[in-house]
Amino acid sequence: MIYAIIIAVFVIAAIWFYFTRLVTPTATKFTEPTKKALVLYFSPAGKTKRLAQKVQAQTNADIVEIEGTKPYKADPKGRAFVEWVTAATPEVVSKLDDIDDYDTIFLAYPIWYDTAPMIVKQVLKKHNFSNKNIVPVVSFNAVSRGEGRSIRMIRHHAPRANVMPRLVLQDNDQDTQLIKDYLNEVSYK
Numbered sequence: 001m002i003y004a005i006i007i008a009v010f011v012i013a014a015i016w017f018y019f020t021r022l023v024t025p026t027a028t029k030f031t032e033p034t035k036k037a038l039v040l041y042f043s044p045a046g047k048t049k050r051l052a053q054k055v056q057a058q059t060n061a062d063i064v065e066i067e068g069t070k071p072y073k074a075d076p077k078g079r080a081f082v083e084w085v086t087a088a089t090p091e092v093v094s095k096l097d098d099i100d101d102y103d104t105i106f107l108a109y110p111i112w113y114d115t116a117p118m119i120v121k122q123v124l125k126k127h128n129f130s131n132k133n134i135v136p137v138v139s140f141n142a143v144s145r146g147e148g149r150s151i152r153m154i155r156h157h158a159p160r161a162n163v164m165p166r167l168v169l170q171d172n173d174q175d176t177q178l179i180k181d182y183l184n185e186v187s188y189k
């Protein structure tokens, strides 16, 4: 009996460790200057695009939109729900042949059902993010816990990436200052 309890405690502790580890960023600061940065965004309704453009303006990064082979409508609720429930693998338009050129990727996405859209998962699986810095740029409606489970998704599907703290913007005039403060805080150069 005592052995069963010890094994159960061990298993619960291991599961707890696995999941809590994945929800946190892997780094708090950039250790080296970025050579080439990319803002990669998904934005069916346009808000994340505005946030992505503001990040691009301050980082001088290239900017590329994530699109589905089957385009998403501005209000994609039905499709988004089916994709979320089935953990779907929607096909991504191939615009990014050369992710190897970039060492920092600002990955901007809306929160759907407390996580990132399944198409973001596909992008993470499709490209090799190993040893790259990923800055999650999160766009949401404040009905959930901000980034929700999206950091876990990124860490799970890009296990060798350096995942930085997430950047949350407000889609208003304060964004420019928020981006500036964030970049200072993480020592982005």
Ligand SMILES: Cc1cc2nc3c(=O)[nH]c(=O)nc-3n(C[C@H](O)[C@H](O)[C@H](O)COP(=O)(O)O)c2cc1C
Pocket (backbone or CB within 6 Å): 042, 043, 044, 045, 046, 047, 048, 049, 075, 076, 077, 080, 081, 109, 110, 111, 112, 113, 114, 115, 139, 140, 141, 142, 143, 144, 146
């Ligand atoms: C299908 C769907 C699910 C959503 N789920 C959430 C959620 O769980 N939490 C939240 O805060 N916002 C949620 N939202 C709101 C979006 O995250 C928010 O409107 C986002 O800024 C939209 O970005 P976009 O304009 O770039 O598409 C959801 C929106 C949609 C369409």
